Amino acid sequence: MQVTIKDVAREANVAPSTVSRVIANSPRISQKTKERVRQAMEDLGYYPNVHARSLANRTTQAIGLVMPSAATKTLQNPFFSEVIRGISTKAHQNGYSLYMTTGVSEEEVYEGVVSMVQGRRVDGVVVLYSRTDDKVVQFLQESKFPFVVVGKPFSDSTQVTYVDTDNYLAGREVTKYLHQLGHECIAFVGGSQDLAVTQERVGGYKTALMEERLPVEDNYIVSAPFMTTGGADAVKRLMSLKHPPTAVVVSDDMMALGVMSTLNEMGISVPDEMAVVSFNNLFIAEFSSPPLTSVEINIFGLGFEATNCLIEQINEDATPYGKRVIVPHHLVVRQSCGGPQKP
Amino acid sequence: MQVTIKDVAREANVAPSTVSRVIANSPRISQKTKERVRQAMEDLGYYPNVHARSLANRTTQAIGLVMPSAATKTLQNPFFSEVIRGISTKAHQNGYSLYMTTGVSEEEVYEGVVSMVQGRRVDGVVVLYSRTDDKVVQFLQESKFPFVVVGKPFSDSTQVTYVDTDNYLAGREVTKYLHQLGHECIAFVGGSQDLAVTQERVGGYKTALMEERLPVEDNYIVSAPFMTTGGADAVKRLMSLKHPPTAVVVSDDMMALGVMSTLNEMGISVPDEMAVVSFNNLFIAEFSSPPLTSVEINIFGLGFEATNCLIEQINEDATPYGKRVIVPHHLVVRQSCGGPQKP
């Protein structure tokens, strides 16, 4: 049987309410009593029942995580481990714990979120993806429930709080970087077109080309659902053009691995015959052959900041306003682009 | 304000207890009433308050996840995403959701587990690592709380339920495989020695050498804390021996990446001058250059099976006995060992 607050009360010769106030460290309880009660809690090995507490309290000290549906293998991307690490760190610092639902289909994920919110299982929610026209975000908004999106939400971005990288800028920067290295034929390989992140990065890429007075060719922009082909098709398509590119911007390290692997198979050397630059700077970037030049976007920080915003939102009972946090990024130069690094 | 069971009861003209029984789909309620109540729930958008339910119920429909402390960067290994995917899938199928605590230090992790268990926040726990002399496992065992370990726990492995790969066998098999390909000088590069998995794999490696009448040389066995050096030191040490090996068994794909990257830097070609075989068959194995020959250990399955065992344990109220599940593995041959694949 569990040790309850009543047992502690009896042991310390006080009323349950007093014990409760000791737990909350209320100034209305004398120091002496506090110590006696604390001793009793210690002796009996008392731990408050979280459910009773939540019920009385109307608060859960838990944060819900919404992951993309397990169907999309997106989850395998180490991005998620890292962002969760960030979330978890901040959450832990503030005494929150984490609660996850996943589902196989989108519908299941949605149902999970609804019952998490309506069932009052969590105090707030972090949404770990951003898709066009997302039911989950819409639901959270209508419920006026505290939530934060990691990545840029499509609709109503002015109304929802989100934490993101400036992907547009990053896309522009890496493209210019390649141009500075002397490349004139620069291609872009991205993931699914309906992800905000892809659109932003390709947008930056195009802008950079225009600013540098290079032609923007549709043939040079390919998108590939990563997990199925690893970008092999994309590479083959690019290399079969009359003027194949000499450099390529890849929108994710994982995909860059696939691209380099395909290039390797085709006997095309990186960086000598093809420069590759990508995003996220996952730790695999460091250990690939050759090591990848990649944009460090501080994934941990994204998670951490998101949680920070969420906790703020939970604490102020003001209506959530659309706050926007941009986490800075920077290019980490390794060997996949040649250039200064490899004289 | 939340819609409660009373509101539904009023709407449907029944008592709250009847509504509760409808939710539980009790056979004691007539079909007609059930429908009326369900309609009312629908109309009002009723969702049961999970805390009230857990309180009355003494059950939470949640499973706790214990991760290694965030300090060790182990978390970055995609292994975890994948095992969680497995856990989450099975959990979801049975109506359980997931609950995570992490902590920076081991002590924090331990405290997290204690309050999760004592606070009755979860019905059972999956432990995602196995270390020598672990407080967490000891605590769970003493509390007689349902739990399962993924990987082999050191102490008392007969008493605790765990799900694991036969790492000993796998280590033996890959070593023999390399020998079959003609290698006589085979080295082993592993992670931290106090992880069960390393010990098992190296054990299998040694046995295989002995069975094949090859010498077991201590110089050929190196272990390296992965995340710091990526196994670079290990490789350098091996290559500076008077008789450097011609093949190496690496105890993890991530580390194998690091090893191959270092070999690449040193101008040693894989697989022509050095064969590399590793374990886990993470999806990056497929996209590395050259693609890695690796042992598929079905990480998803480990998580799935573990959860399966846990749920069994939760449901039978018998004292948890030490059940042991071994998930089968098999070698996936790609190009990092040369051989049949590359004529």
Added chain:
DNA sequence: TATTTTCGTGCAAACGATTGCATTAGTGTG
């Protein structure tokens, strides 16, 4: 028809905390 079963439902007591209000004891003031 009287009596027992069965069936469907309601009553009220848990579950283990929190919290507004009442109560008591102790202190200072006129």
Added chain:
DNA sequence: CACACTAATGCAATCGTTTGCACGAAAATA
């Protein structure tokens, strides 16, 4: 010494469910 006031604690209602038991009506049995 009576009174007001403060400080410390207790009482009891509340949070939203579940569930053992009681109860009345209908069906089955004698």
